[in-house]
Amino acid sequence: MNLIELQAIYKTYHVGEIDVPVLKGISLSVDQGEFVALMGASGSGKSTLMNILGCLDRPTSGRYFFEGREISTLSADDRALLRNHKIGFVFQNFNLLPRTTVLENVILPLTYTNEPITDREAKHRAMELIKRVGLADRAHHEPSQLSGGQQQRVAIARALINRPSLLLADEPTGNLDSHTSQEVLAMFEQLNHEKGITIILVTHDPNVARHAKRIIYISDGVIGNSDFRPSDSGRVAI
Amino acid sequence: MKFFRVLRTIRTALKALRRNPLRASLTALGIIIGVAAVIVMMEIGRGSSVTIQRTIANMGANNLLVMSGTAASGGVTFGAGTVMTLTPEDAAAILKECPAVRSAAPIVRARTQVIYENKNWVPVFIYGTTPDYLIVREWTTMAQGEMFTESDVRNANKVCVIGQTLVRELFNGQSPVGKEVRVKNISFKVVGVLSSKGANMMGMDQDDILLAPWTTIKYRVTGSSATTANQSASTSGSSEVNTLNNLYPNTTLSLYPEKSATQQADTPLPVRFTNIDQILASAKSFQEIPLAIRQITQLLRERHRLQTHEPDDFNIRDMTEMSKTLSSTSSLMTNLLLSVALISLIVGGVGIMNIMLVSVTERTREIGLRMAIGARGRDILRQFLVEAVVMCLTGGAIGILLGQGISKLITFMLRWPTETSLAAIISSVLVSASVGIIFGFYPAWKASRLDPIEALRYE
Numbered sequence: 001m002n003l004i005e006l007q008a009i010y011k012t013y014h015v016g017e018i019d020v021p022v023l024k025g026i027s028l029s030v031d032q033g034e035f036v037a038l039m040g041a042s043g044s045g046k047s048t049l050m051n052i053l054g055c056l057d058r059p060t061s062g063r064y065f066f067e068g069r070e071i072s073t074l075s076a077d078d079r080a081l082l083r084n085h086k087i088g089f090v091f092q093n094f095n096l097l098p099r100t101t102v103l104e105n106v107i108l109p110l111t112y113t114n115e116p117i118t119d120r121e122a123k124h125r126a127m128e129l130i131k132r133v134g135l136a137d138r139a140h141h142e143p144s145q146l147s148g149g150q151q152q153r154v155a156i157a158r159a160l161i162n163r164p165s166l167l168l169a170d171e172p173t174g175n176l177d178s179h180t181s182q183e184v185l186a187m188f189e190q191l192n193h194e195k196g197i198t199i200i201l202v203t204h205d206p207n208v209a210r211h212a213k214r215i216i217y218i219s220d221g222v223i224g225n226s227d228f229r230p231s232d233s234g235r236v237a238i
Numbered sequence: 239m240k241f242f243r244v245l246r247t248i249r250t251a252l253k254a255l256r257r258n259p260l261r262a263s264l265t266a267l268g269i270i271i272g273v274a275a276v277i278v279m280m281e282i283g284r285g286s287s288v289t290i291q292r293t294i295a296n297m298g299a300n301n302l303l304v305m306s307g308t309a310a311s312g313g314v315t316f317g318a319g320t321v322m323t324l325t326p327e328d329a330a331a332i333l334k335e336c337p338a339v340r341s342a343a344p345i346v347r348a349r350t351q352v353i354y355e356n357k358n359w360v361p362v363f364i365y366g367t368t369p370d371y372l373i374v375r376e377w378t379t380m381a382q383g384e385m386f387t388e389s390d391v392r393n394a395n396k397v398c399v400i401g402q403t404l405v406r407e408l409f410n411g412q413s414p415v416g417k418e419v420r421v422k423n424i425s426f427k428v429v430g431v432l433s434s435k436g437a438n439m440m441g442m443d444q445d446d447i448l449l450a451p452w453t454t455i456k457y458r459v460t461g462s463s464a465t466t467a468n469q470s471a472s473t474s475g476s477s478e479v480n481t482l483n484n485l486y487p488n489t490t491l492s493l494y495p496e497k498s499a500t501q502q503a504d505t506p507l508p509v510r511f512t513n514i515d516q517i518l519a520s521a522k523s524f525q526e527i528p529l530a531i532r533q534i535t536q537l538l539r540e541r542h543r544l545q546t547h548e549p550d551d552f553n554i555r556d557m558t559e560m561s562k563t564l565s566s567t568s569s570l571m572t573n574l575l576l577s578v579a580l581i582s583l584i585v586g587g588v589g590i591m592n593i594m595l596v597s598v599t600e601r602t603r604e605i606g607l608r609m610a611i612g613a614r615g616r617d618i619l620r621q622f623l624v625e626a627v628v629m630c631l632t633g634g635a636i637g638i639l640l641g642q643g644i645s646k647l648i649t650f651m652l653r654w655p656t657e658t659s660l661a662a663i664i665s666s667v668l669v670s671a672s673v674g675i676i677f678g679f680y681p682a683w684k685a686s687r688l689d690p691i692e693a694l695r696y697e
Contacts, residue, residue, distance in 0.1 A: 051691050054610070056609075056610060056690050056691050057691060076614070076615065077614045077615075077616075080609065080612050080613060080614040081612060081614075083610060083611065083612045084611060084612020084613075085612070089610050089611060091607075091694065095603060095606075095607045095694065097257075097604060097607075098257075099257040099258075100253070100257065104253070108608075109611040109612060110246075111243075111246045111247070111249075111250055111613075111617075112243070112246075112608070112611065112612040112613045112614070112617055113612070114243070116242055117242075158611070162612075
């Protein structure tokens with residue numbers, strides 16, 4: 001089943017009097033359980049596409065189906081609810097709340113859920129995830145006491161707390177050294193492999209994109225050629 | 239489910255405040271100072287307002303004077319107080335049956351000479367009354383001695399209490415207690431001296447007074463209904479030394495042949511009942527004066543058996559001028575304090591708004607993140623609003639305690655009267671909450687309108 005189905009998505013920004021077209025008719029579909037890398041040079045429109053995929057933004061025209069549901073017409077509140085329940089975000093600069101413990105950071109998305117979840121359940125679920133990302137002994141530390149890799153793992157735990165069907169990672173290794181990048185990417189692969197979570201990873205780094213099962217190139221607002229399973233064949237798509 | 243969300247939002251707001259305790263407490267300081275100032279002002283204001291009210295009440299602002307109506311004969315009226323309709327029982331009934339009346343005392347007036355040794359003086363007021371008179375006038379503190387008692391009134395004892403002016407004029411500063419003064423050749427033992435009260439609103443010396451049981455004045459001194467005429471003229475004893483006796487004879491000519499004892503016995507004057515000149519009553523409070531007037535009017539009409547078409551045979555006077563002064567004084571006071579309160583709270587509110595705006599800018603990334611992970615605009619709005627209101631309410635609570643402490647300290651150190659005002663406490667809680675909502679709303683609204691994409695990218 002298609003988790004994501006984009007049909008002729010256009011996005012145009014209005015800068016003063018001038019219209020700047022950023023996405024010029026993008027159609028693509030992502031299946032459940034896929035691990036996709038979105039690649040493109042800066043200014044190619046990959047961030048805009050990512051925002052639309054993450055329901056943070058609405059396309060100017062075109063249709064976007066998420067789990068078979070048309071969502072380009074949803075209201076802002078409904079999109080917020082969808083983001084909360086179905087999509088987990090991992091950002092380049094982690095975006096953890098300062099002066100807040102790891103545990104509380106991980107629980108954060110549950111603040112906005114509609115599920116009637118008790119404090120104890122929330123804490124339990126968060127601790128499970130913290131354990132899974134290997135930070136059980138750091139649960140009560142604050143982000144400033146953690147390394148970059150550890151912070152990103154906290155962010156991944158936070159993204160997973162609502163058991164989303166899609167994990168959107170925007171340059172998740174951009175601020176990490178190569179060693180920790182490998183750790184984080186390994187975690188993504190593991191999540192995708194073991195839990196079957198669909199992952200869309202935005203990057204401009206081919207070494208990172210290689211970890212994905214499929215690479216989608218974007219240039220100048222349209223999709224270039226898609227490359228399946230680069231890691232299997234060992235090729236690096238340029 | 240909605241309830242869960244609201245609860246969690248409130249907790250989020252509290253957590254956010256705890257993350258920056260110094261800033262939160264400094265912001266709340268504006269409100270703390272504002273509310274504390276309001277509380278202190280209100281308490282001092284109420285304290286002095288109560289004192290002013292007591293002072294004005296001391297001047298007789300809540301007193302009611304009941305006078306008998308006018309007598310008329312052949313179309314000629316004789317003015318207020320000429321018909322003999324008020325009785326001492328009326329005074330007792332007013333006290334007992336009018337709930338708005340705090341105390342009432344009958345008054346029998348006389349105007350005559352008071353003599354002590356070789357000095358004499360005509361006091362402005364010679365009042366025959368009951369001990370309740372002092373309660374009506376709020377004059378219960380005595381300079382020396384004691385007030386005469388109810389049993390003195392029942393027995394028509396020849397005792398009196400005198401005001402400071404009489405002490406000065408007759409006793410030359412000596413203690414008069416236990417001495418005897420003569421009023422129309424009747425000896426009155428002085429049992430007490432009133433404290434000084436000064437002039438009344440009309441400028442009349444209120445200390446120029448002699449109070450005695452009304453029975454004594456009525457039966458032993460005046461013998462008839464009092465008039466304001468100087469009754470000393472009929473006292474004997476001065477004609478022998480008056481050298482102008484021939485020019486100004488002070489013996490009255492008798493125009494009719496004097497009645498013999500038999501004749502007097504045969505034609506008794508129709509004595510109907512004991513009448514008194516006035517009843518002085520005080521209302522329970524300043525606000526209850528109109529009610530007291532209505533109750534007294536109804537009661538006296540019943541007691542005097544007046545038909546509905548008949549006019550009142552008495553007049554009731556209140557001190558309207560003083561009442562107006564009193565109410566304008568206290569409303570001026572209240573308005574003054576209200577404006578001070580408003581200014582300080584607005585300053586505090588602007589402080590809150592300022593900090594909240596800075597906070598929204600500073601936490602743009604956080605807001606963006608919260609929106610990305612599913613917070614709706616209204617969740618963000620609620621969070622920032624709750625933060626502002628919590629700061630205001632906490633500040634308000636601390637401000638109330640601080641204000642109370644300061645006003646206690648002021649009472650203790652400066653001996654200023656203060657009075658705890660529940661209304662001030664409740665209103666400052668309400669006002670600080672609404673300041674939080676009003677001044678917290680704009681920053682919160684601004685935060686809720688942020689675009690999550692822009693906010694996440696904000697550096």
